[in-house]
Amino acid sequence: MLERSIRGMKVYVVDSDFFVDYDYAIEKQVIEASGNELILETCKNEQDVMDRCKDADVLMTVLVKLNGTVMDACPNLKGLVRYGIGVDAIDIAAASQRGIPVCNFTDYCxxxxxxxxxxxxxxxxxxxxxxxxxxxxxxxxxxxxxxxxxxxxxxxxxxxxxxxxxxxxxxxxxxxxxxxxxxxxxxxxxxxxxxxxxxxxxxxxxxxxxxxxxxxxxxxxxxxxxxxxxxxxxxxxxxxxxxxxxxxxxxxxxxxxxxxxxxxxxxxxxxxxxxxxxxxxxxxxxxxxxxSPHAAYDSVESTLDLHRKAANTAVTLCSGELPYNTFNKKDLAH
Incomplete structure (x- = not known):
């Protein structure tokens, strides 16, 4: 446990290729400044996540599904983050049963x-x-x-x-x-x-x-x-x-x-x-x-806002605290 706290937590963006030509500079700056590590993956499905992200403390996704099997394959998991408003990509019931916070961003666009x-x-x-x-x-x-x-x-x-x-x-x-x-x-x-x-x-x-x-x-x-x-x-x-x-x-x-x-x-x-x-x-x-191609959310300002909020949410999860934007907060309280 001491070794893990010294090297920091691992935050994975599982389908980082969704944001074309984006270098994740905002996430890198915020997450690495907190002493944690950002890892960019290009997973296409749940199996990819289980194969490549087993040591994740936080998983961040846009479209790739995160179900209970994925959660069980990541024993250090402290939180799940969905880039966007909807949480269809994450099995909320499975996360709540395992005491894992799920975070989304209803306020960015x-x-x-x-x-x-x-x-x-x-x-x-x-x-x-x-x-x-x-x-x-x-x-x-x-x-x-x-x-x-x-x-x-x-x-x-x-x-x-x-x-x-x-x-x-x-x-x-x-x-x-x-x-x-x-x-x-x-x-x-x-x-x-x-x-x-x-x-x-x-x-x-x-x-x-x-x-x-x-x-x-x-x-x-x-x-x-x-x-x-x-x-x-x-x-x-x-x-x-x-x-x-x-x-x-x-x-x-x-x-x-x-x-x-x-x-x-x-x-x-x-x-x-x-x-x-x-x-x-x-x-x-x-x-x-x-x-329009699911683009209503998009603007220069909303995109920057989303990446900042995602980075700060990941850092909060790594610290063991519950972010303000925890979707399943009530379920976790029970």
Whole structure:
């Protein structure tokens, strides 16, 4: 134990090649200044992690899954860090059973994701993708007109989830004149009242919203929350935005609804089966769909913020303390 404390702890980034052309200078500076060691790996799966990172004190991941078997293969493990907001890559129950903190970063890209969602709302509401295509094809005003364009003050925006990102988006939308309603079963009524937002049930939101923007985590309860049955409850010509997690929306059902016109348009930063790597995907030929490659989080500022927070979180875990951003804090307390 003395030998281990002298040489410091080992922090592994298991899929360091995710951040292309990034040298991990921030993590190196912070982690090495604390007397610990940063090791960059390019693991592709759980087996790679078990083979290469057995002596890890902290494992940091972007996409590679970390399950109970991986945790058991790392006897010195003191914590797990997910680069990002979602924690789908980590088996939370397995970590909690083993007393291992899981840390994520819900506070590093709030304005970026809110801006991205609002950009999609505005672009689709004003038919910008269709108009751009028309002009490029020399059609000017003679091409397809898209959906009827309406004033913001005549539209109801429904937020599925009312966490930090949704509340940021709410501020943007209210300033533009949108009427905002929100559903979130985990927040007290006071949180909605503070933002002067009408709290509704999920069913009420689906029935009342002209635009629905998804901001809920991916859980067993939210998997396929938007499907053919819930779409049937929505207004004809609804616009759907998803900057949360792809599987919250049943892709097959959304495609059918877009084809039929039940859903007028969709803005998708995430899709159910990521990634889209072929040009023949059904979304690719739809003028009423805006796609981005899971990039809503991205900006120069948010990227630097994420790497700083990740480095400081790793150092805190190495010290044996519980970071502020421990996702499973309540489970560990039990």
């Amino acid at each position: 709030i304005p970026e994701v809110a801006t991205h969602a609002f950009s999609m709302i505005l672009a689709l509401s004003r038919n910008l993708p269709i108009f751009t295509r028309n002009v490029r094809q020399g059609l000017w005003t003679h091409g397809p007109k898209g959906i009827p364009m309406r004033r913001a003050s005549s539209r109801t925006l429904g937020l599925v989830g009312f966490g930090s990102i949704a509340r940021e988006l709410c501020g943007y939308a209210k300033a533009m004149g949108y009427h905002v309603i929100a559903y979130d079963p985990f927040l007290p009524a006071e949180r909605f009242a503070q933002m002067e937002v009408q709290q509704v049930t999920k069913e009420e939101l689906f029935a009342q919203a002209d635009i629905i923007s998804v901001h809920t985590p991916m859980t067993p309860d939210t998997f396929h929350m938007i499907n053919k049955d819930t779409i049937a409850q929505m207004k004809d010509g609804v616009i759907i935005i998803n900057t949360a997690r792809g599987p919250i929306i049943c892709e097959a059902d959304l495609i059918e609804a877009l084809k039929s016109g039940k859903v007028a348009a969709a803005g998708l930063d995430v899709v159910e089966f990521e990634t889209i790597t072929t040009s023949d995907h059904p979304y690719a030929s739809m003028d009423n769909v805006i796609l």
